[in-house]
Amino acid sequence: MSSPSTPSNPERFDDRSLGGILVHPLAMVTAFIGPAVVYAVSDHEFTRENARHAFNWHATVVTLAVVAFVTGFLSADEVTVGGESIDPLSIPAPIDTVLMFVGVLLLLATMVAVVATFAYAIIATVKAVSGTAWSYPGAVDIVERFL
DSSP states (O other), X not given: OOOOOOOOOHHHHHHOOHHHHHHHHHHHHHTTHHHHHHHHHXXXXXXXXXXHHHHHHHHHHHHHHHHHHHXXXXXXXXXXXXXXXXXXXXXXXXXXXXXXXXXXXXXXXXXXXXXXXXXXXXXXXXXHHXXXXXXXXXXXXXXXXXX
């Protein structure tokens, strides 16, 4: 009597690539630059799809951080430059308070996104090893929209 065996799926293993797996840890070091380069130079569909997902997430996080920084700068009462205190912008008090509140919320969202980046990179790498291109939750699909 023969034992039941699970059929293997060789196409699944052939469709994976090392670049598609390593693009997620690469993005941890290079942000969106590494995945953008991998996406541009690769002709392997699995690698390009993983690079696209990594690029979209890291570009979203960098954009969030820049917006948080600019909002925080606009709400600053004083900025010290060369030991001298200057007022960067003359914004009325109610608007300044709203900008400060929004800036703090954006800064907290940026910190959460940076912490999530580590977990997302691990999950995406494990999914890529198993042959699946995992889409990062909350990422704006920049590549799909503009390219």
